[in-house]
Amino acid sequence: MKLDGKVALVTGGSRGIGRAIALLLAERGAKVVINYNRNQTEADAVVAAVEAKGGQALAVQGDVSVAAQAQALVDQTIKAFGRIDILVNNAGITKDTLMMRMSETDWDAVVDTNLKGAFLCAKAALRPMLKSKGGRIINISSISGQAGSGGQANYSAAKAGMIGFTKALAREVGSRGITVNAIAPGFIETDMTNVLAEEFKQKALAQIPLERFGKPEDIAEAVAFLASDAGNYITGQVLAVNGGMVMM
Ligand code: NAP
DSSP, X not given: OOXXXXXXXXXXXXXXXXXXXXXXXXXXXXXXXXXXXXXXXXXXXXHHHHHHTTXXXXXXXXXXXXXXXXXXXXXXXXXXXXXXXXXEEOOOOOOOOOGGGOOHHHHHHHHIIIIIHHHHHHHHHHHHHHHTTOEEEEEEOOHHHHHOOTTOHHHHHHHHHHHXXXXXXXXXXXXXXXXXXXXXXXXXXXXXXXXXXXHHHHHHHTTOTTOSOBOHHHHHHHHHHHHSGGGTTOOSOEEEESTTSSOO
């Protein structure tokens, strides 16, 4: 499952799942643009880790929810490495609270980053992918988008939206050699889940047949598979990587 000669843009590549994706794609041979929003130090550390293994990477700041910045991410990818073959829409945030307490601001922030961000980055990446007659778009959705999650109406809606978006776009661009898929992670150990209460974590763990939380690397392996030639005939699908927490 080599990715030699490929160029990948990973949004939110500075930490957690995005970091693991960037590292694995680079290990498989891709040149990688690591997008971040706030944490330049962490993004630079990912670049350094790629370079230490002989790979090529570049950190680029940009808020995926802002159209001009999403476009600039793709432009800088092409400027640095000449093309874009793989877009991983991974950037995401949560702002969890019960529906009755959820503010419009919290709703907008979560939908704008997770869902609109994926739309904007895919839109920017499509033109060069159509030109080169091929590409891979991989959207990091969530188990919350498949099954819904109490206290996460905004996040569940955004992640479910990403699944509909994935299927619609897959139908539009299949004839042009571009595949579009979603990955739905379960409970993965990152900064995003570290903040959750211990009691909540234990309840979640009890629902996982494989009896462990996921690691960012578990998601990275699925991304690398879909991005490689092994994933040539897969499009419009949702790959659940969740230890069996939800089966559908
Ligand atoms: P994380 O550790 O909190 O990292 C989030 C990443 O997204 C960071 O690199 C962050 O950049 C970036 N980001 C946030 N807002 C951004 C914006 N507006 N523009 C560009 N980048 C932005 O999260 P994670 O757990 O790795 O999650 C990664 C993805 O997987 C998310 O889409 C999340 O919803 C999804 N997911 C996670 C889990 C889980 O259990 N962890 C489960 C299902 C789905 P900075 O470092 O600059 O802030």
